[in-house]
Amino acid sequence: MSAKRILVVDNEPKMRRILELSLKNLGHEVEQAGDGREALAAIERGAFDLVLSDLRMPNMDGIALLEALRERGEDVPVIVLTAYGTIETAVAAMKLGAVDYILRPFEIETIELAVSRVLAMRAVQLENRFLRDELARGWGGFIGTSAPMRQLYELIGQVAPARSNVFVVGETGTGKELVARALHEASGRSGLFVPINCAAIPAELLESELFGHARGAFTGALRDRVGKCELSSGGTIFLDEITEMPLALQAKLLRVLQEGVIERLGSNAAIPVDLRVVAATNRDPQAAVDEGLLRRDLYFRLNVVRIDVPLLRDRHGDIPLLAAHFLQQYARELGRPAPRLDETALARLERYAWPGNVRELENLMERAVVLCRGDEVTLQHLPGEIAGTRPAAPVAAAEDAVAAPADLSLKSHVETLESRLIRAALERSGNNKAAAARLLEISERALWYKLKRYGL
Template sequence: MNVKRILVVDNEAKMRRILELSLKHMGHHVEQAADGVEALAAIESGSFDLVLTDLRMPRMDGIALLNALRERGDDVPVIVLTAYGTIETAVAAMKLGAADYIIRPFEMDTMELAVTRVLAMQAVQRENRFLKDELSRGWGEFIGISRPMQELYRLIQQVAPARSNIFIVGETGTGKELVARALHQASGRSGLFVPINCAAIPAELLESELFGHAKGAFTGAVRERIGKCELSGGGTIFLDEITEMPLALQAKLLRVLQEGTIERLGSNAAIEVDLRVIAATNRDPAQAVDAGALRRDLYFRLNVVRIDVPLLRERAGDIPLLADQFLQKYSRELGRRAPRLGPEALRRLEGYAWPGNVRELENLIERAVVLCTGEEITAGHFPAELARPVEAVRSNDALPSGDMPASLSMKVHVEALERQLIEEALKRSGNNKAAAARALEISERALWYKLKRQDLQGG
């Protein structure tokens, strides 16, 4: 596991200790601070990957700490802990750049999920530097640092310099044309990248689009026209949705690939072309061959190298990065400051199946930017199909009601968290009290005392 350095800031020593133990069980290194002043001193002496802070503290509270961090340019992610009565303050903290907030009382798994999510987001932001380097080398609009995308990048780099034809397979909206453009940009070919959507051009016009036509070749052909194959001039022609091309035209394309020459419609003159073809389909090409939509011999000629573009649901870790890119893009177009993507809105995006892939995500973010009039995009800015039950905080008889005084509420909450930790330690140790005490970093005698006070039998 990749150990992270986490700073826990809370004026209650018992709460700090409970959070420290839970975070250590997750495998992280934890340090403590009693308030914002101590927290800043700790951050001065060493860097942290995450700060987990209470909002209400003496000397320097959570809001002041967050302000101080941002004023000094420290972008360490911060999760704030807040009680039900101070949710407005938590919202203010989010506007100042807090990564997330947790409402007290909470269960340990709620806190652990928030920590895991924020650390994952931080990894995305850091690895984005790598992505920017890739973009500067001509990766076009590629966004993604997930494992499937890294594998895709490596494959593109490997096969791009070859002259071999390539077959790209992927669902609608996955970015097949972006892959084709990246292949061309990395190939070093001197000609143009020329895309043709075979499904968008009427069959009777597609041949002229590809190969051009002579003057008078058909009614309306009042002048000679150069086709896209010739226009690419030593570059790359991208045939999107190749399975929609008429079979008769597929036979002519096969001949072009075999002989390296084209004939304009209405002319018998052979014209040599230096052509690399990248084809793409959103169907299974083997099934398209069996169904008679794709000539078998053309498929073998095109399928020298096959590239499968990952689905968005297979690279869910890229969703925050993609969403941010689209937020910036459409905010610029509207001439406004980009709103923040709220935690619940991001959870909705990460939990959706994305049948329309990246294109659907882009459309939804564009819609949200248009509808958002404030500083944060919420789950309410997304259509109903993205709605899914948000895991409610599980009830616990030991947790306080909203009518309890704040001091009593916090005391009961801390005891409830302590009880959870003890139960978990006993479970992991097979009810071995000595082992559980070592895991909790207390004496066995202290554990027996707590078991008695919490009315736990430990068995």
């Protein structure tokens, strides 16, 4: 948890000092006040994330401080400390907005636990408020308040109202489709948002998916079919993994973008379309152009505005919020109370490099919900390579896999090794096909073909 600003309010200097040292040891910034009046003056000078206040003080006590904060509309959380722990004082403090109260004398560990709990709760509350604001703007799928995400929100807000095509670039699992959906939802365009994964559809079927076909255009074409471009007219078409589209089809797409009309397969009828294209890739698009995977003229047509999606490892501050969201989501699906991450498990998540980005974190939290039988996710519910109990599983060396074979058929051994390597890549990537393809150094389309071939 990042450092927070905490105000300690107590008329006893020794107690203030003890609390200050304890909270500073937790990494927080601490300011002191001797009574409620000094506390209000401090709050006027600058915002605090938490107030820790005694109830019995001269001039202005804790109850009066809570009343004043409520009158001023301040929503800073307050933990009250009291040696007069009657039901009446506790109820009065809680009614006025105190989030917790602690009886004196107390162990310092009790204070530290209460502070950590309240600050974590506060972070979730602020995140929920932020997400409600984003949902009102049509961007409800995002979770994150880090600087890179706020820059992303601002750029989406600037680009969305324009009709310009957009190129979204980011590693697998960063949320490129969320960006595309946000652009569409905030655009004001009345048509549909239509996604299509260019890597997941065989090349021979992709043209029909994009442009549709007329009845009888090919064997099995029993009726006319509307393509994705026609379906998204007036809205947004999202072309995910555009670099996996065959070059011949890229040329046809370029013509559609230039002329604003499509022709279904097997038909000469020109159909006008109003397209806004959001394309995406997990590659460097300029490198894809240089490698001959993406037509240069199509790239220029699509890359009017480029949006780079932040990597999860570049916004570690969002990990607690994302993890809590996914734990709640999958616990709700299973009809269970949502568990929480203990501090050790959260610390490991924050140190991990996240090659699979947000999608990998989501998969891990789903796994944790399935395995957790209590109310807390600990290291035992995380994979060994994250928990630190084992290194990432190595892929068997090729020479070991084919050592001293009884059968000398090269084809059969190549297929066996290829199947084994694919399984290892899928396991290492958390069954993420795009990430596995990168590990194998093949295209995602080639991986899908091999998965089907080997029945994986």
